[in-house]
Amino acid sequence: xxxxxxxxxxxxxxxxxxxxxxxxxxxxxxxxxxxxxxxxxxxxxxxxxxxxxxxxxxxxxxxxxxxxxxxxxxxxxxxxxxxxxxxxxxxxxxxxxxxxxxxxxxxxxxxxxxxxxxxxxxxxxxxxxxxxxxxxxxxxxxxxxxxxxxxxxxxxxxxxxxxxxxxxxxxxxxxxxxxxxxxxxxxxxxxxxxxxxxxxxxxxxxxxxxxxxxxxxxxxxxxx
Amino acid sequence: xxxxxxxxxxxxxxxxxxxxxxxxxxxxxxxxxxxxxxxxxxxxxxxxxxxxxxxxxxxxxxxxxxxxxxxxxxxxxxxxxxxxxxxxxxxxxxxxxxxxxxxxxxxxxxxxxxxxxxxxxxxxxxxxxxxxxxxxxxxxxxxxxxxxxxxxxxxxxxxxxxxxxxxxxxxxxxxxxxxxxxxxxxxxxxxxxxxxxxxxxxxxxxxxxxxxxxxxxxxxxxxxxxxxxxxxxxxxxxxxxxxxxxxxxxxxxxxxxxxxxxxxxxxxxxxxxxxxxxxxxxxxxxxxxxxxxxxxxxxxxxxxxxxxxxxxxxxxxxxxxxxxxxxxxxxxxxxxxxxxxxxxxxxxxxxxxxxxxxxxxxxxxxxxxxxxxxxxxxxxxxxxxxxxxxxxxxxxxxxxxxxxxxxxxxxxxxxxxxx
Numbered sequence: 001x002x003x004x005x006x007x008x009x010x011x012x013x014x015x016x017x018x019x020x021x022x023x024x025x026x027x028x029x030x031x032x033x034x035x036x037x038x039x040x041x042x043x044x045x046x047x048x049x050x051x052x053x054x055x056x057x058x059x060x061x062x063x064x065x066x067x068x069x070x071x072x073x074x075x076x077x078x079x080x081x082x083x084x085x086x087x088x089x090x091x092x093x094x095x096x097x098x099x100x101x102x103x104x105x106x107x108x109x110x111x112x113x114x115x116x117x118x119x120x121x122x123x124x125x126x127x128x129x130x131x132x133x134x135x136x137x138x139x140x141x142x143x144x145x146x147x148x149x150x151x152x153x154x155x156x157x158x159x160x161x162x163x164x165x166x167x168x169x170x171x172x173x174x175x176x177x178x179x180x181x182x183x184x185x186x187x188x189x190x191x192x193x194x195x196x197x198x199x200x201x202x203x204x205x206x207x208x209x210x211x212x213x214x215x216x217x218x219x220x221x222x223x224x
Numbered sequence: 225x226x227x228x229x230x231x232x233x234x235x236x237x238x239x240x241x242x243x244x245x246x247x248x249x250x251x252x253x254x255x256x257x258x259x260x261x262x263x264x265x266x267x268x269x270x271x272x273x274x275x276x277x278x279x280x281x282x283x284x285x286x287x288x289x290x291x292x293x294x295x296x297x298x299x300x301x302x303x304x305x306x307x308x309x310x311x312x313x314x315x316x317x318x319x320x321x322x323x324x325x326x327x328x329x330x331x332x333x334x335x336x337x338x339x340x341x342x343x344x345x346x347x348x349x350x351x352x353x354x355x356x357x358x359x360x361x362x363x364x365x366x367x368x369x370x371x372x373x374x375x376x377x378x379x380x381x382x383x384x385x386x387x388x389x390x391x392x393x394x395x396x397x398x399x400x401x402x403x404x405x406x407x408x409x410x411x412x413x414x415x416x417x418x419x420x421x422x423x424x425x426x427x428x429x430x431x432x433x434x435x436x437x438x439x440x441x442x443x444x445x446x447x448x449x450x451x452x453x454x455x456x457x458x459x460x461x462x463x464x465x466x467x468x469x470x471x472x473x474x475x476x477x478x479x480x481x482x483x484x485x486x487x488x489x490x491x492x493x494x495x496x497x498x499x500x501x502x503x504x505x506x507x508x509x510x511x512x513x514x515x516x517x518x519x520x521x522x523x524x525x526x527x528x529x530x531x532x533x534x535x536x537x538x539x540x541x542x543x544x545x546x547x548x549x550x551x552x553x554x555x556x557x558x559x560x561x562x563x564x565x566x567x568x569x570x571x572x573x574x575x576x577x578x579x580x581x582x583x584x585x586x587x588x589x590x591x592x593x594x595x596x597x598x599x600x601x602x603x604x605x606x607x608x609x610x611x612x613x614x615x616x617x618x619x620x621x622x623x624x625x626x627x628x629x630x631x632x633x634x635x636x637x638x639x640x641x642x643x
Contacts, residue, residue: 009450015457022464080449082494083503084549102453102487105460153525168463172480182522184488184610185560191529217473218463218480 001046005029006036019105033057047074063093074115104173110163129224143206154199161222170219239370251359266329301341306332387411445494492612504547513538519555531569539577544643554620557613580642
């Protein structure tokens with residue numbers, strides 16, 4: 001799957017590419033609006049990560065161009081501004097999602113996989129890893145076609161880990177993904193351990209192999 | 225004391241003092257002048273009399289002369305010589321039925337070989353009356369002048385100082401975070417015109433400084449987002465390494481946690497300056513209870529994890545007209561604050577009644593209850609909070625003009641907002 005990263009901060013673009021390459025993504029980068037426009041016209045992408053503030057132009061103009069060319073691939077806007085107006089403007093122009101800097105790479109991974117899934121949606125919107133299947137529409141998890149009764153948080157957690165398959169996901173990223181700003185209330189990540197424990201237990205009871213590995217002190221990794 | 229009163233008071237004091245000192249002085253000097261004049265007159269009379277002496281030939285002539293000139297008295301005397309002496313005395317006047325003061329000159333004369341004592345006198349009644357009249361007129365004049373001065377000064381001061389009071393009033397009402405410019409009156413008085421100009425200059429400069437400082441916070445926070453994103457992304461990549469020792473893992477984990485704190489701090493600083501810069505303008509009529517339910521939704525899970533029960537009591541529904549984002553931030557911050565400071569297995573009680581919302585939660589009293597709304601106050605240093613939550617709450621209340629109060633009573637923290 002092809003992804004275009006439009007980001008003028010080379011170091012950040014490099015990190016994004018490096019993280020995504022570990023999955024089966026093919027990444028290209030554009031550091032300027034001009035470069036981005038050229039690439040967009042020449043190639044087809046499954047997903048475009050678009051920084052709004054570029055040295056030679058506004059990301060919104062690229063978005064408008066994409067709309068005109070009817071090439072609205074799954075676009076995720078990246079912005080350092082985190083302003084509601086930008087978000088609404090971007091989404092109204094046809095962007096699929098909005099990611100505020102500074103984001104976790106794993107959060108970016110989850111958003112990209114969601115956008116791509118939505119685009120590739122063909123009546124069967126589900127993710128499968130061997131015997132484990134997640135039906136995204138019904139939000140139902142099954143192992144060998146047997147239902148696993150997960151809570152909302154456990155489901156979100158599993159989906160987040162699978163979206164970042166084979167990469168270590170930090171507790172910090174999980175906490176923010178699950179609770180957003182509310183995670184601030186806690187002095188530690190104990191609440192994640194509790195959810196994780198329950199999730200692993202339920203999967204084990206359904207005879208699902210233990211795909212979720214604990215990476216000591218750092219977080220978790222869905223290995224398959 | 226008002227400036228006007230103060231100046232007038234000094235003038236009055238000075239004038240009164242002047243009156244008190246000058247009136248007797250004036251009286252005395254006028255009196256002295258008159259007496260001097262009179263004495264000269266007396267000597268003049270004496271000289272005239274001496275010139276006529278040759279024409280007085282006998283006793284009879286002398287008596288006749290005395291009869292015609294009442295003020296002359298001649299008496300034969302044995303005392304000789306008699307030197308000139310001046311003195312004042314009173315004599316009963318049977319006509320006026322009062323004692324009449326006289327100024328008199330005593331001297332000796334020789335008429336046809338006989339020695340006489342000559343007494344020339346002059347009544348000083350008329351003179352005294354004149355002096356008194358002059359002094360009275362003078363005093364009246366002074367008093368009238370004083371009264372007139374006070375009245376004119378009062379009237380004039382009101383007119384002249386009017387621009388000053390207008391300037392003062394405008395300055396009192398000026399708010400640097402709300403008003404764009406200050407409009408001061410243009411007085412025709414040079415001093416007030418200068419004052420106006422200087423103040424307008426000062427206010428504009430202060431406002432520019434204030435604005436650039438506000439902008440600086442916002443720009444700095446914005447600019448920090450990208451390096452923070454790079455830093456965080458590199459840490460996450462570092463984490464992917466295959467053989468990370470537990471020591472290294474601990475280091476990375478600490479760095480991730482610190483990054484989280486910086487990110488949150490920066491986010492809140494940015495939010496604070498956005499509120500200050502009035503970037504939340506749109507207003508809507510919102511049902512307070514539904515806004516509360518929405519905010520509670522975000523924290524329900526958190527409360528459950530901490531075994532804290534949140535109960536809401538909606539006694540009467542109210543709709544508030546405000547910015548929806550600000551209202552959500554306001555409520556969320558108060559709720560998260562309540563959850564943070566409530567010991568496990570306790571209850572946070574939220575009440576909506578009449579025009580206010582009250583959030584009550586048990587907990588240890590704060591060490592610095594007066595400073596809870598300050599940025600980075602010490603209370604929050606002990607916990608994970610970044611010390612900006614309640615500062616944001618206060619800032620929202622201030623910009624939206626809704627009063628918030630905090631109390632601690634019977635082991636509970638109580639925040640109350642009146643819409």
